[in-house]
Amino acid sequence: MAHGNNSNEKVVYVGDSRVRKRETVNSIPPDYTSFPGRSEAFIPNFLLKEWMVGCVVLVGFLVLTIAEPPPLGYPADPTNSAFIPMPDWYFLFLYQLLKYPWVSGSYVPLGVMGVPGVAFGSLLLAPFLDTGKERRFYRRPIATTLMLLSLVSCYYLTKVSWDHYQHELEITNTVPEHIEREEKAREAAASGEEPPSATKPKEDVALVDADNAGVKTIMEKAKCMTCHGTDLKGQAGAKIPSLHGVGDLLDKAQLTEIVTNGKGGMPAFKDTLSAEEIDTLTTWLAKQKAAQ
Amino acid sequence: MSTHENQESAHAPVKRKEMSRRQFLAYTLGGASAFMAGGAVLPMIRFAVDPLLEKRSAGSFVKVVEESKVKVGEPTEFKFKIHQVDGWYVSDPEQAAWIMKDDNGKIFALSPICKHLGCTIGWNTEKNNEYVCPCHGAHYTVDGKNLSVAPAPLDEYQIKIENGFVYLGDIVPNTRV
Amino acid sequence: MFKSVYNWIDERLDVTPLWRDVADHEVPEHVNPAHHFSAFVYCFGGLTFFITVIQILSGMFLTMYYVPDIINAYASVDYLQHKVPFGSIVRGMHHWGASLVIVMMFLHTLRVFFTGSYKAPREMNWVVGMLIFFIMLGLGFTGYLLPWDNKAYFATKVGIQIADSVPYIGEYIKVFLQGGDIVGATTLTRFFAIHVFFLPGALLALLAAHFLMIRKQGIAGPL
Numbered sequence: 277m278a279h280g281n282n283s284n285e286k287v288v289y290v291g292d293s294r295v296r297k298r299e300t301v302n303s304i305p306p307d308y309t310s311f312p313g314r315s316e317a318f319i320p321n322f323l324l325k326e327w328m329v330g331c332v333v334l335v336g337f338l339v340l341t342i343a344e345p346p347p348l349g350y351p352a353d354p355t356n357s358a359f360i361p362m363p364d365w366y367f368l369f370l371y372q373l374l375k376y377p378w379v380s381g382s383y384v385p386l387g388v389m390g391v392p393g394v395a396f397g398s399l400l401l402a403p404f405l406d407t408g409k410e411r412r413f414y415r416r417p418i419a420t421t422l423m424l425l426s427l428v429s430c431y432y433l434t435k436v437s438w439d440h441y442q443h444e445l446e447i448t449n450t451v452p453e454h455i456e457r458e459e460k461a462r463e464a465a466a467s468g469e470e471p472p473s474a475t476k477p478k479e480d481v482a483l484v485d486a487d488n489a490g491v492k493t494i495m496e497k498a499k500c501m502t503c504h505g506t507d508l509k510g511q512a513g514a515k516i517p518s519l520h521g522v523g524d525l526l527d528k529a530q531l532t533e534i535v536t537n538g539k540g541g542m543p544a545f546k547d548t549l550s551a552e553e554i555d556t557l558t559t560w561l562a563k564q565k566a567a568q
Numbered sequence: 569m570s571t572h573e574n575q576e577s578a579h580a581p582v583k584r585k586e587m588s589r590r591q592f593l594a595y596t597l598g599g600a601s602a603f604m605a606g607g608a609v610l611p612m613i614r615f616a617v618d619p620l621l622e623k624r625s626a627g628s629f630v631k632v633v634e635e636s637k638v639k640v641g642e643p644t645e646f647k648f649k650i651h652q653v654d655g656w657y658v659s660d661p662e663q664a665a666w667i668m669k670d671d672n673g674k675i676f677a678l679s680p681i682c683k684h685l686g687c688t689i690g691w692n693t694e695k696n697n698e699y700v701c702p703c704h705g706a707h708y709t710v711d712g713k714n715l716s717v718a719p720a721p722l723d724e725y726q727i728k729i730e731n732g733f734v735y736l737g738d739i740v741p742n743t744r745v
Numbered sequence: 746m747f748k749s750v751y752n753w754i755d756e757r758l759d760v761t762p763l764w765r766d767v768a769d770h771e772v773p774e775h776v777n778p779a780h781h782f783s784a785f786v787y788c789f790g791g792l793t794f795f796i797t798v799i800q801i802l803s804g805m806f807l808t809m810y811y812v813p814d815i816i817n818a819y820a821s822v823d824y825l826q827h828k829v830p831f832g833s834i835v836r837g838m839h840h841w842g843a844s845l846v847i848v849m850m851f852l853h854t855l856r857v858f859f860t861g862s863y864k865a866p867r868e869m870n871w872v873v874g875m876l877i878f879f880i881m882l883g884l885g886f887t888g889y890l891l892p893w894d895n896k897a898y899f900a901t902k903v904g905i906q907i908a909d910s911v912p913y914i915g916e917y918i919k920v921f922l923q924g925g926d927i928v929g930a931t932t933l934t935r936f937f938a939i940h941v942f943f944l945p946g947a948l949l950a951l952l953a954a955h956f957l958m959i960r961k962q963g964i965a966g967p968l
Binding site: 295314315316317318319321322325326329330333334337338340341342344345346347348349350351352353354356359361362363364365366367370371374384385387388389396399400401402403404406407408409410411412413416419420423427453454461 | 859
């Protein structure tokens with residue numbers, strides 16, 4: 277029995293497994309002023325200074341998050357061939373590295389395994405490769421040079437990759453989706469409308485009056501299908517619009533203007549088609565509205 | 569220690585090779601730990617690697633387009649729907665193929681997936697009659713032969729022509745180059 | 746009031762030595778920016794940890810709205826960013842914080858490298874630190890897919906294709922990461938699990954080891 281009848285008796289544990297209470301614990305932090313140099317206690321003296329820096333960083337960070345909303349494009353569409361993929365910036369150097377001929381083609385394993393493997397492997401094992409006692413970087417020329425070279429090459433690769441991306445955007449005349457989306461939302465907000473919802477997947481809009489023989493003849497004459505596709509859904513990769521539901525976007529007058537005089541990459545059809553043919557065609561196109 | 573040994577030899581005059589009590593306990597504890605860890609984790613591992621062990625079934629042919637719509641010498645992108653089971657989603661997504669007729673009148677279809685790192689290629693985006701990948705700038709000839717960056721030519725679709733329609737099947741390595 | 750509650754707990758559990766161990770140690774002059782302004786380079790490690798804490802918190806809160814499902818993932822991110830008050834800020838913290846953590850960690854690594862602080866006896870702490878770096882990159886990669894927009898989808902496809910071009914085992918890594926033949930529903934749930942449970946678990950363990958070793962070995966002396 278651990279407990280005796282006497283209430284003053286101490287509780288006795290058999291096989292005591294408790295951690296022993298340490299006898300001497302100072303409740304006052306030790307004073308370091310007598311130490312050589314000007315060391316100070318971690319809590320509260322030093323931590324306060326570190327948290328001052330933390331406060332400054334936090335304010336900057338919050339300003340960034342308020343000023344710059346995080347980017348969000350349009351929902352993933354696996355068939356979108358016009359999209360120019362871009363990883364997060366800190367993977368760009370790797371992304372760029374894989375473009376070079378000596379790590380692509382049949383040397384891809386060298387690019388994905390060899391070069392990054394050696395670089396990251398030697399970084400991981402740096403303490404076992406650089407075993408000298410010397411700590412100052414200017415007395416460790418090999419380690420320092422290698423590190424500086426890798427820094428420069430990472431910076432260079434990232435910059436080349438980013439410039440190439442900007443160049444691609446320019447020649448394909450693309451606005452990155454998240455920017456395009458922001459702008460549309462801003463325009464909608466300015467005109468007091470509900471911002472367009474990107475969450476609703478684009479439904480397949482069926483063609484209205486699809487078997488109109490007269491229109492078919494005209495289309496074959498004008499070779500519409502060559503560019504807009506046999507299903508008239510356009511080619512996303514080449515930025516050729518779909519004709520399904522085109523009546524929702526453009527009215528008859530605008531359609532007539534585009535067919536007659538061309539627009540962007542689309543040629544003018546005023547010589548190929550007669551005015552009546554264009555009229556028949558655009559009347560039909562203007563009817564292409566999504567079923568409500 | 570020495571007295572202990574003496575005692576033991578006194579009690580066991582015949583030298584037998586057997587494990588000590590401590591060793592036995594250590595082995596049993598190790599075995600029990602291994603069983604507990606293995607018993608708990610093995611089902612999870614099998615659960616996680618399931619996709620690696622699933623059997624791939626050969627796909628069937630899908631009707632894509634009339635033979636007459638395929639152009640000679642210039643590829644056209646045709647979309648078609650395949651039946652796709654993605655986990656718990658069963659869908660019929662659109663897929664694309666670049667189809668053309670070569671000079672001998674043979675129809676072939678190329679997959680638009682870049683063989684470098686899997687982006688989607690486009691035809692003639694740089695106006696030089698080549699397939700171009702927007703990611704790392706891989707180029708392919710009209711036959712899908714890899715000109716730069718990519719390690720292999722573009723894949724082909726298995727093709728079947730029946731009653732004037734082009735049918736596409738599985739994606740196979742390029743046979744034209 | 747607080748004092749008496751503390752004393753009540755301390756009497757029973759003797760918690761004072763636990764936190765005293767952490768609190769009572771001297772910080773040498775050469776890392777103290779109050780004495781030498783250039784010592785601010787020693788702050789990057791602490792700042793990395795601070796941003797990491799923000800990442801963990803904001804990530805926890807994001808999962809209150811986020812759904813890892815190909816149909817709803819984008820819609821839920823769109824909703825939490827544009828419809829929920831402060832959504833843009835909370836998602837912004839997680840998005841920009843991811844970049845900032847990389848920047849801070851990068852600076853911290855460079856400081857340790859150029860001051861030679863990774864030398865004996867602190868080799869193991871450097872290795873643990875590098876492992877933390879890789880885990881952070883993994884978190885960045887898996888987190889990128891979760892909003893399921895075009896950028897996410899295509900960058901992930903490229904990333905998985907890179908894994909696929911590893912000789913011999915590439916195909917298996919690819920299928921394992923994708924959880925199937927295509928980047929789809931099972932890929933998203935896998936990346937979500939890795940991003941939210943597996944990597945943070947490993948990260949916390951490594952961080953604990955990192956801090957324990959710093960405390961045990963002390964800060965490297967002045968140059």
